[in-house]
Amino acid sequence: xxxxxxxxxxxxxxxxxxxxxxxxxxxxxxxxxxxxxxxxxxxxxxxxxxxxxxxxxxxxxxxxxxxxxxxxxxxxxxxxxxxxxxxxxxxxxxxxxxxxxxxxxxxxxxxxxxxxxxxxxxxxxxxxxxxxxxxxxxxxxxxxxxxxxxxxxxxxxxxxxxxxxxxxxxxxxxxxxxxxxxxxxxxxxxxxxxxxxxxxxxxxxxxxxxxxxxxxxxxxxxxxxxxxxxxxxxxxxxxxxxxxxxxxxxxxxxxxxxxxxxxxxxxxxxxxxxxxxxxxxxxxxxxxxxxxxxxxxxxxxxxxxxxxxxxxxxxxxxxxxxxxxxxxxxxxxxxxxx
Amino acid sequence: xxxxxxxxxxxxxxxxxxxxxxxxxxxxxxxxxxxxxxxxxxxxxxxxxxxxxxxxxxxxxxxxxxxxxxxxxxxxxxxxxxxxxxxxxxxxxxxxxxxx
Numbered sequence: 001x002x003x004x005x006x007x008x009x010x011x012x013x014x015x016x017x018x019x020x021x022x023x024x025x026x027x028x029x030x031x032x033x034x035x036x037x038x039x040x041x042x043x044x045x046x047x048x049x050x051x052x053x054x055x056x057x058x059x060x061x062x063x064x065x066x067x068x069x070x071x072x073x074x075x076x077x078x079x080x081x082x083x084x085x086x087x088x089x090x091x092x093x094x095x096x097x098x099x100x101x102x103x104x105x106x107x108x109x110x111x112x113x114x115x116x117x118x119x120x121x122x123x124x125x126x127x128x129x130x131x132x133x134x135x136x137x138x139x140x141x142x143x144x145x146x147x148x149x150x151x152x153x154x155x156x157x158x159x160x161x162x163x164x165x166x167x168x169x170x171x172x173x174x175x176x177x178x179x180x181x182x183x184x185x186x187x188x189x190x191x192x193x194x195x196x197x198x199x200x201x202x203x204x205x206x207x208x209x210x211x212x213x214x215x216x217x218x219x220x221x222x223x224x225x226x227x228x229x230x231x232x233x234x235x236x237x238x239x240x241x242x243x244x245x246x247x248x249x250x251x252x253x254x255x256x257x258x259x260x261x262x263x264x265x266x267x268x269x270x271x272x273x274x275x276x277x278x279x280x281x282x283x284x285x286x287x288x289x290x291x292x293x294x295x296x297x298x299x300x301x302x303x304x305x306x307x308x309x310x311x312x313x314x315x316x317x318x319x320x321x322x323x324x325x326x327x328x329x330x331x332x333x334x335x336x337x338x
Numbered sequence: 339x340x341x342x343x344x345x346x347x348x349x350x351x352x353x354x355x356x357x358x359x360x361x362x363x364x365x366x367x368x369x370x371x372x373x374x375x376x377x378x379x380x381x382x383x384x385x386x387x388x389x390x391x392x393x394x395x396x397x398x399x400x401x402x403x404x405x406x407x408x409x410x411x412x413x414x415x416x417x418x419x420x421x422x423x424x425x426x427x428x429x430x431x432x433x434x435x436x437x438x
Binding site for chain 2: 187231232266299303305306309319324329330331332334
């Protein structure tokens with residue numbers, strides 16, 4: 001989960017860069033920030049990027065960029081350079097200097113994201129409560145707490161924040177989070193549904209881990225009723241992973257295999273669904289023999305056939321997917337330049 | 339997958355029937371063209387259509403980038419990939435080889 005958060009953080013950084021480049025330079029911190037943004041695009045290595053972010057944090061620990069810079073340090077030093085302790089030490093050294101509750105929250109969450117490899121004395125509940133004392137948390141902030149708490153297996157925190165997040169999973173709240181963007185009603189409804197299904201899935205998973213089996217399965221069923229699915233026709237939330245793992249825990253191997261199979265088949269993962277699917281498969285069949293063939297068959301059975309589409313290339317020619325890919329193996333990649 | 343990492347895969351497997359189609363989601367045409375030229379990308383590059391005809395969000399429901407779908411010779415979507423971690427290309431190469 002922290003990986004996905006990092007991807008978003010990178011996009012946010014670029015967004016900030018665009019906004020800041022147009023502003024008048026008003027303070028040394030902002031001036032240094034403009035220089036950082038300019039230098040950033042020329043950097044190739046994780047070492048250089050980590051160093052740039054660390055220098056900025058050391059000089060200007062308490063700015064509106066503290067959270068995103070801490071994110072860069074965690075990503076580049078912590079993950080890419082595989083030095084989580086070093087990343088933690090850098091961020092922890094400036095944490096106490098941050099006064100703004102929103103930045104404290106962001107930086108604190110970055111520190112906690114390292115908790116699986118580093119000793120983090122910070123209490124997640126404290127980080128969340130500190131911001132909540134200032135103003136109500138947004139959906140996104142509740143969800144950040146939920147994901148961190150699930151990683152830390154702090155189930156009562158997961159339950160509390162997932163419950164609050166479910167209440168905020170409305171089209172109106174989604175629009176309020178992105179005041180400058182225009183959405184169709186349909187689009188807003190779909191995004192709100194995805195949020196609601198996600199929060200319900202986590203709420204169910206917390207309940208299951210606290211021994212409340214029946215309420216857990218009721219929440220999974222409620223999340224399933226919302227019907228939030230990806231292009232592949234499988235939930236675009238962690239529902240199947242949590243539901244499947246709960247079914248596995250109850251010894252319902254058929255259900256576990258069906259739920260985890262849909263999740264693991266296309267590799268749209270990070271959830272570890274395949275590990276638990278393998279476990280369920282072995283439990284049902286007595287051993288793991290034939291698992292790879294089974295996974296392959298599941299994939300074939302569930303696979304969507306892609307619809308053709310036509311778009312323009314950069315010379316203005318109309319190109320259809322079928323023109324390029326009929327009879328071929330095709331990687332269809334969606335991107336945007338940064 | 340980051341686009342430049344796909345270029346060597348494309349060059350290595352295109353003769354065996356492998357194609358790459360990259361759809362730029364935000365119609366940031368000038369920056370896209372500059373990027374494509376700078377990185378020397380030679381596979382199929384398309385621009386998302388505008389508004390109602392756009393396919394990235396409405397047809398493929400893609401919300402996060404970079405997102406990739408791997409499609410087999412019969413047009414079935416067999417693999418999905420989100421993000422750009424180092425080492426991803428090795429995993430995706432395994433999937434491509436399985437389908438070829």
